[in-house]
Amino acid sequence: MAGMGVTALADRVVEGDPRACARLISWLEDRQPEALSILAGLPVGRALRVGVTGPPGAGKSTLVDGLVRAFRACNLKVGVLAVDPSSPYTGGAILGDRIRMQGHAGDPGVFIRSMGSRGQLGGLSEATDAACRVLAAAGHGVVLIETVGVGQSEVAIRGVADLVLLVLHPEAGDGIQALKAGILEVPDLFVVNKADLPGARATRQAILAMLDELADLRGEEPGLPPADRVLLVAAEQQDGPLAPRGALAERLLAARDGRWQPRGRDVRALVRAMVLRRLQDHLEAVPPPADLAMPESAAETWLADVVRHVLQTGESDGS
C-alpha cells in the first residue's frame, strides 16, 4: 500500500478494505496532515458505538468476544477498539485478553485494533473517535470500544460512544455503594458478568437500588426502565439465557434500530479533552522557569510562557 494515493485510500476504506482502514487509523494516530482531510471527506456511516467499561477482572474482553460472535451471527461487520490501560497494575492481564481476541483473526468482517492511550483523555486515545468514523464509513454496523475503568475513563467514553456498558463482577454487590454517583450516571446498561457465580442476583439488586435512589434524586429515567438496564450475563457461555448473544445483544441491536434511545455521544466532552491534550503538548514544549523556589509563582511564569508558545506556533488561529 506504500505510495498509495489519498483518493485511492479513501475509496478503499469506503469499499471496506481492512488494510486501508488500518492505514488511515495509523495516519490519524500519527496526526498526519492528509489524514484529517481524508476523514472529513468520508461518508458518515451508520455504526452503533458501544463503550465497554468496568474495573479490571470484570471480564470485559470475554464479553466483547461474545458480542462480536453475536453480531457476526446477524451478519453485521464489527469493529473492536481496545484502549490500552493507563494503569500499570493491570497491564499484564489486558495483554493476555488481547491475545484471546485473536480467535477472530481469520474473519474479514471483524476489525480489531489496540489504541495506545498514553494516559490522556481519561484513558482514551485522541484518535479513538476518528477510528470510529473510519470504521463506520467502511460499513461496520457496530464498533465496540473497550476501556479499563479507572475513574475518568467511564466519563471519557461518553465522548465517543453512543451507548455505554458498565461490566461488573458478580460479587461487586457490596462495592456498589462505593461507586460514585457520577460514575453510575454514565452507563446506559449494566452487565453483571459471570452471572452463573453466586452473588450475581444480589449485585443486580444493589445496582437497581442505587438506580432507584438516583431516579428519586434526579427525577428522570433515561431510555429504559431500571429493571431493563441491568442484565445478568455469563460472557463465557455460547448459548442459553445468560449468553451475550441473548438479551444483551438484542438490547444493543434494538438501540441500533432506534427501538430505544441510549443517552448518546457527548461530543463536547470529547472536544474538551482534545483541547486539553493540545494544551499539554504546548506545556511539554516550553521549558520551566529557572526559579522554582516558590512553586505557585513559578507556575504563573510558566503559564505565561506556554500561552506565548501557543500564539507563536499559530495553532490558535483556527487553521
Added chain:
Amino acid sequence: MAGMGVTALADRVVEGDPRACARLISWLEDRQPEALSILAGLPVGRALRVGVTGPPGAGKSTLVDGLVRAFRACNLKVGVLAVDPSSPYTGGAILGDRIRMQGHAGDPGVFIRSMGSRGQLGGLSEATDAACRVLAAAGHGVVLIETVGVGQSEVAIRGVADLVLLVLHPEAGDGIQALKAGILEVPDLFVVNKADLPGARATRQAILAMLDELADLRGEEPGLPPADRVLLVAAEQQDGPLAPRGALAERLLAARDGRWQPRGRDVRALVRAMVLRRLQDHLEAVPPPADLAMPESAAETWLADVVRHVLQTGESDGS
C-alpha cells in the same frame, strides 16, 4: 479562630498549633489570596516528606499507622496527608482506612488530614505541597503522604515527596513484570507488606530481579544497594523484625538524618502539574464553539478562545 489576623495565624502555625495549621491548609485549598503570602513568610522547617503509594489492597493505611507509632516513639511530630482516591472502585475501602487512623485523634503530636484530589495532579491535590510546607514550619519532623497508586500518582508523588515508598501485596510477585519501568524507577524503597503471608519472599526476589535489570539498563544505583531497598514488613505487627517500627522506620530516620540520600523532590514536575491545572481551569471557564461537527477543527477554535481567556484574565502576567 474566626476574625483572627494573618500575623497571628502565622505565629500560631510556627508555635505548632494544629488548629492554626488546619485553618491555613484550608485557606490554601480554597486559594485564598492571603494564604499564599502567609506561606511565603513561614520559616522553612525540616520535615522528611515520605510518599506512600501502591495499589488498592496493599495495606498502605495500616503501614502509615504503624509508621506514625514508630515516629511518635522517637518523639517526632508526624503529619499525615491522605489524598482521596480518584478511582471510584476503591472509595469505600479508603474511607474505612481513614477511620482506622482516628486512633491517633487524641495525640496532639499527630496531624491527620484528607486532601481532596479531584483527579488532578495525578491524584495529588495542588495544596499537598503547600500543606507539607505548613506542617514543616509547625515543627513536624516527618510528613507521610498517602496516595492510591493508579499509574500517574506514583510519578506525581515525586513532585512533593523527598522519598517514595511503594507498598505491594505479598502475592504481587507474578505481577511485578507488569509494573512499567517508569513506575519501578520512582520508589526509593519497596515495602512487601503482609510479609507473614506466603509469597512475600518470592515477591521480594522478583522486585530485586527487576531492579537488577534496571541497574544494568541505566547503570546507576540510587542511594542504597538494591537489597537494602526492598523490605519485608507486616504492617499490623507492633513488634518484632517485620514491624514497621523495625528496619523500615530506621531506614526512614536514616534518610532524615542524612545517613543516605533518597532521590529527592522533583519540584519541576510539581510546577508543571500546577500549570496544567491552571490551563484546565481556564478551559472550564470558556464555552465550547457552537459547531462541533468536526471535533478536530472545533478543538483548534476552542484552544484559541482559551488562550484569549488566559490573556484577558491577566493571570499570565506573572503577578
